[in-house]
Amino acid sequence: MAQAADSGAPPVRQWRQSTVFLYLRSLLALAIVWGLVALWVGNHVILPQPTSVAYELFRLIVSGEMLVHAAVSLWRLALSYALAALIGIPLGLLMGLWPWASDLLDPVVEILRPISGIAWIPLALFIFGIGNELPIFIITYVALFPFLLNTMAGVRTTDRTLIRAARTMGVDQRTIIRHVMIPSALPQILTGARIAGGAAWMSLVAAELIGAPSGLGFAIEWYRQLLMTPKVIAVIVVISLLGYLTDRLLRWLQRRLTPWSTGIGAAG
Amino acid sequence: MSTLRWPRYFILPVGLIVLWQLWGMTLPARSRAPVPLDVLASAVDLIASGRLPMALLQSLGRVGLGFLVAGSIALVLGLLMGFFRPVERNLDPIIESFRPVAPIALLPLAILWLGTGTPAAVFIVAYAAFFPMIVNTIAGVKGVERRLVQAAQTLGVPQLTILRTVVLPAALPSIFIGVRLAMGLAWMSIIAAELAVGSKGGGGGSGGVGEMMFVFYAYYIELDSIVVCMIAVGLVALAIDHGLRWLQRWLMPWAEQYR
Numbered sequence: 001m002a003q004a005a006d007s008g009a010p011p012v013r014q015w016r017q018s019t020v021f022l023y024l025r026s027l028l029a030l031a032i033v034w035g036l037v038a039l040w041v042g043n044h045v046i047l048p049q050p051t052s053v054a055y056e057l058f059r060l061i062v063s064g065e066m067l068v069h070a071a072v073s074l075w076r077l078a079l080s081y082a083l084a085a086l087i088g089i090p091l092g093l094l095m096g097l098w099p100w101a102s103d104l105l106d107p108v109v110e111i112l113r114p115i116s117g118i119a120w121i122p123l124a125l126f127i128f129g130i131g132n133e134l135p136i137f138i139i140t141y142v143a144l145f146p147f148l149l150n151t152m153a154g155v156r157t158t159d160r161t162l163i164r165a166a167r168t169m170g171v172d173q174r175t176i177i178r179h180v181m182i183p184s185a186l187p188q189i190l191t192g193a194r195i196a197g198g199a200a201w202m203s204l205v206a207a208e209l210i211g212a213p214s215g216l217g218f219a220i221e222w223y224r225q226l227l228m229t230p231k232v233i234a235v236i237v238v239i240s241l242l243g244y245l246t247d248r249l250l251r252w253l254q255r256r257l258t259p260w261s262t263g264i265g266a267a268g
Numbered sequence: 269m270s271t272l273r274w275p276r277y278f279i280l281p282v283g284l285i286v287l288w289q290l291w292g293m294t295l296p297a298r299s300r301a302p303v304p305l306d307v308l309a310s311a312v313d314l315i316a317s318g319r320l321p322m323a324l325l326q327s328l329g330r331v332g333l334g335f336l337v338a339g340s341i342a343l344v345l346g347l348l349m350g351f352f353r354p355v356e357r358n359l360d361p362i363i364e365s366f367r368p369v370a371p372i373a374l375l376p377l378a379i380l381w382l383g384t385g386t387p388a389a390v391f392i393v394a395y396a397a398f399f400p401m402i403v404n405t406i407a408g409v410k411g412v413e414r415r416l417v418q419a420a421q422t423l424g425v426p427q428l429t430i431l432r433t434v435v436l437p438a439a440l441p442s443i444f445i446g447v448r449l450a451m452g453l454a455w456m457s458i459i460a461a462e463l464a465v466g467s468k469g470g471g472g473g474s475g476g477v478g479e480m481m482f483v484f485y486a487y488y489i490e491l492d493s494i495v496v497c498m499i500a501v502g503l504v505a506l507a508i509d510h511g512l513r514w515l516q517r518w519l520m521p522w523a524e525q526y527r
Contacts, residue, residue, distance in 0.1 A: 026361035103276040111281060114509075115502035116456040121463055122485035122494050123302075206372040206460045215372070224376035232380075236373050244368040246293065 003055055048230040066238060073215040074242070078137045080194035084143035084196060089189060092151025096185070097177065102152065109148065117142035117203045125211050135215070137205035142203045143196035146150025154185030190254040197250050201243040215241075283370040310492040312498075319480070320500055327462065327476040328504070330386060331454045334393025338450065342401035343443070349402075350409025350439070351431055363402060371396035375464050377425045389461045389476065397459040400449035408442025409435055441520055448512045455505050477501060 015021055041047045095102035117143040118139045127170045128134045158181045166176045208217025216239050223231040285304050292303030314320040349356040349363075371392050378388040412435050420430045462478025481497045484490045 023361040026358055027365065030362055030365075035510065040369075065380075099273075100276065103273055104280050108279045108283050108284070111502075114505040115498050116459060116505065118460040119455055119481070119498045123491065123498065125485055126300075126489070126491060126494075163285040202370045202372065205370045206464070209372060209375065210464055220373060220376050222345050224380060227382065232376055236369060238375070239370060239373050240365075240368040243370060246299045247368070 001069055004179060015118070029210075045227050045229050047135075048233065052230045053233045053237070056228075056230040057237060060231060060234055066235070069214070069216045069219045069235070070238060070242065073204060073208065073217070076132065076135050076208075076215065077139060077200055080139035081143055081196065083140045084200075085147055085193070087140075088144045088147025088192075088196075089151050092148040092189075093155060093177075093182070093185075095148070095180070096155025098154040107188040109145070113145050117199075118206050121210055122206060128211075132212070132214055134211040137216075138203050138207040140198045143200045146195040146199065147189070148192075150188045151185060152193070153191075154188030155181050157188070158184045187260075188259045190250075190258060194250045194254065196248050198243075201239075201256065202247065205239060220249050275366075300489055300491055302495045302519055306492045307495045307499075308523070310490065311496040314493060315494055317364060320477070320496065323475065323477040323480045323497075324500060324504060327458050327478065328391045330476065331393055331451070331458050334390040334458075335397050335451065335454050336395040337390070338454075339401055339447070342398050343405060346402045346405025346443075347431055347436065347439075350406040351435060352427050356406070363399075367399050367403075369395075371453075372460045375461060378461075379465065384465045384474075388465060389458060393454045394463040397450035397454040398425040400453060401443070404446025404449070405439065407444050408439030411442060412438040413505075423515075441516075444512075444516050444520065448509065448516075451508050451512060452505065455492040455501075455508055 011167075033131075034047075034050050038047045038049045040239075044052070057066075091105065095105055120138060120141060121134070124134050124137050128137060153234050162180050162184065163176060204215075205217040208215040209221050212218050216235055220232050220235045220239075223235065279325065289304045289314060292299075292306075295301055295303075296521060311320075345359065349359055374395060375388070378391045380390055381386040416434050417430060417440060420434050425433075459478040459481075460475065462476040463482050477497055477500065480493050484493045484497070
């Protein structure tokens with residue numbers, strides 16, 4: 001995005017003002033500092049050169065090894081995310097629509113919510129053992145609460161006037177829920193989906209690091225034990241890139257599905 | 269109607285605990301599955317012996333230290349980045365590239381650089397706490413009403429004094445949102461860091477409640493004690509959040525609308 005004020009400036013000037021240029025310049029400076037520090041440290045295991053990380057990253061991608069790790073992690077993530085949405089959204093609707101449901105369920109939610117997914121790992125290790133079930137359980141647990149709470153809040157904050165208007169026109173309760181309350185809660189449900197996405201990534205890494213025999217989280221720990229630090233950093237880079245892309249995807253979805261919503265750029 | 273509502277709150281939690289206890293009683297006597305009454309007994313034991321409070325204190329100390337490090341860097345950088353445009357333009361790409369890096373993914377590097385003791389755990393906490401702090405500080409500084417700054421500039425106040433006496437107080441509510449988010453994340457990552465250090469460090473006790481849970485899992489297989497730790501972790505998380513909310517109301521009674 002070149003700045004509008006500079007649109008009359010010569011192209012070189014414009015390029016130097018662009019976000020891409022600033023981004024590349026800062027990252028280049030960072031890479032140079034990293035390279036110098038690595039030279040000073042002089043130990044390839046403790047801090048490798050950025051070039052050797054780039055080389056290992058390239059090799060991991062070309063050999064298909066990275067693809068295997070990433071596919072396993074993404075598959076687990078997608079499955080648990082879908083599970084969390086399938087449980088969280090209906091429960092949230094239920095709790096938002098009927099006071100008795102929220103009276104019953106809310107205490108349980110409030111008791112469980114402060115216990116982070118990561119604190120479940122030791123118990124889950126015992127129940128599920130090391131394998132697919134552990135990360136899936138942890139991620140589903142973590143992603144469940146943002147879906148549930150945001151759906152509930154979204155339904156509750158539906159404009160009363162809209163509901164009354166629909167009722168005055170003789171629309172039945174079912175249709176009001178489907179055509180008034182759910183659409184009006186959608187922006188907030190999608191906000192919940194984004195929060196859930198971020199939390200899910202973070203706990204995916206933790207769960208795989210400790211209790212999975214495969215996946216990206218496992219890969220970092222595996223290469224650390226082999227003292228292949230360039231590969232460790234390469235996997236961390238891939239985890240971050242994928243995390244960033246998932247967030248972008250969810251943001252895009254949010255803009256696409258609810259273009260009228262303004263609360264997209266929440267900090268955090 | 270409303271007077272009859274409160275008993276409903278207890279139906280499900282109490283019902284579930286009773287069911288859990290009944291299920292536990294059907295198990296063979298040598299089963300290791302946690303059962304509410306046993307959990308209670310081991311909670312009493314862990315608290316009375318001082319092991320749980322000590323472990324919690326150790327974890328909290330690490331969170332405090334990491335938070336202090338991250339908070340002071342984030343505050344200074346955030347103020348500068350929010351106030352001076354060139355600083356932001358040059359540093360923002362770096363911050364944004366590191367933001368998506370999950371703190372826990374850095375744990376193997378932290379172990380490699382700092383060993384399996386307190387420094388590695390503090391590093392992870394500081395990393396986790398840094399980003400919510402700086403993002404909200406920048407947002408807070410940018411949200412400061414321009415006229416306040418301009419008024420001070422007209423009066424000839426030096427830039428750094430403006431930053432300290434005008435911008436900082438006005439940005440405080442937003443900074444505090446960052447503090448609350450950061451503390452929540454920090455508490456979560458300390459558990460992860462201690463757990464993973466416990467499991468991957470190959471012995472060498474590093475302490476803290478996370479490591480304690482791992483030891484209960486791996487060496488003693490005391491699941492009741494693990495459940496006690498989980499509950500304790502949840503209670504501390506609640507206490508941190510409520511404490512910070514209270515602090516916010518006390519420090520900035522005017523900022524109610526920002527919450």
